[in-house]
Amino acid sequence: MGARLQGKVAVITGGCSGIGLATVRRFAEEGARVVVGDLDTTHGPRVAQEVDGLFVECDVTDAEQVEALFRTAFDTYGSVDVAFNNAGISPPEDDSILTTDLDAWRKVQEVNLTSVYLCCKAALPYMLEQKRGSIINTASFVAVMGAATSQISYTASKGGVLSMSRELGVQFAREGVRVNALCPGPVNTPLLQELFAKDPERAARRMVHIPMGRFAEPEELADAVVFLASDESSFITASQFLVDGGISGAYVTPL
Numbered sequence: 001m002g003a004r005l006q007g008k009v010a011v012i013t014g015g016c017s018g019i020g021l022a023t024v025r026r027f028a029e030e031g032a033r034v035v036v037g038d039l040d041t042t043h044g045p046r047v048a049q050e051v052d053g054l055f056v057e058c059d060v061t062d063a064e065q066v067e068a069l070f071r072t073a074f075d076t077y078g079s080v081d082v083a084f085n086n087a088g089i090s091p092p093e094d095d096s097i098l099t100t101d102l103d104a105w106r107k108v109q110e111v112n113l114t115s116v117y118l119c120c121k122a123a124l125p126y127m128l129e130q131k132r133g134s135i136i137n138t139a140s141f142v143a144v145m146g147a148a149t150s151q152i153s154y155t156a157s158k159g160g161v162l163s164m165s166r167e168l169g170v171q172f173a174r175e176g177v178r179v180n181a182l183c184p185g186p187v188n189t190p191l192l193q194e195l196f197a198k199d200p201e202r203a204a205r206r207m208v209h210i211p212m213g214r215f216a217e218p219e220e221l222a223d224a225v226v227f228l229a230s231d232e233s234s235f236i237t238a239s240q241f242l243v244d245g246g247i248s249g250a251y252v253t254p255l
């Protein structure tokens with residue numbers, strides 16, 4: 001057990017699965033008090049109990065629920081030092097622009113992009129008052145690269161998360177609040193497994209482009225989030241923090 005986040009209070013959305021769950025565990029190992037905000041009431045209480053933290057049922061598209069999430073963190077533990085705004089979806093009906101209808105487009109924009117706006121808006125007043133805070137918003141490598149295996153609304157939502165994070169990082173840089181966009185490459189989580197189980201050919205096509213020749217494990221992303229949340233990254237803000245196995249730097253990958 002380390003102490004890199006000792007004394008910090010962290011809110012993590014989407015903390016019941018995948019990258020969020022791995023981060024909940026790593027944060028607790030590093031001494032943070034963790035508040036998990038998620039829709040998943042089946043796993044949520046158990047996840048929170050495991051780390052001696054708090055579960056708050058929260059739909060991140062709902063402004064009141066998001067405000068209540070951050071208020072609960074502050075009222076229970078006395079500060080809001082870290083916001084890992086990570087909940088997101090990648091549904092199969094979001095596909096090529098030619099076949100994705102407006103409802104599918106809007107749903108993904110709400111859960112992936114509007115949610116990050118709401119979480120930042122709710123977290124910032126606490127952080128500005130304290131004059132310290134680290135916000136980490138989960139974008140994706142698709143925010144910086146195009147894919148022929150398109151998910152048009154997902155990609156557009158992550159581009160929005162990246163540019164919003166950059167702007168907030170710049171706006172609040174002199175007020176002690178850092179804002180960074182975490183840009184994972186493909187990660188071995190239910191979100192990706194679900195998508196690729198339906199389309200193994202798509203999975204194989206994506207693997208070819210990863211220099212490391214594999215997907216990331218959620219714990220590898222959690223380690224990056226610990227760094228961005230901790231004071232070790234004190235001069236890093238407004239960044240696109242790529243944790244992508246080299247994808248964004250590759251032209252031709254090794255065989």
Ligand SMILES: NC(=O)c1ccc[n+]([C@@H]2O[C@H](COP(=O)([O-])OP(=O)(O)OC[C@H]3O[C@@H](n4cnc5c(N)ncnc54)[C@H](O)[C@@H]3O)[C@@H](O)[C@H]2O)c1
Nearest residue numbers: 014016017018019038039059060087088140186187189191
């Ligand atoms: N897995 C990947 O390859 C990958 C790559 C790049 C970026 N990402 C991003 O990382 C983040 C986490 O992805 P993951 O793979 O860990 O996903 P996951 O499906 O394993 O977990 C997502 C979590 O978010 C929660 N959630 C979904 N909708 C919600 C809502 N409206 N309100 C509250 N909680 C909600 C789910 O209940 C779940 O616990 C997402 O933003 C995703 O877009 C994932």
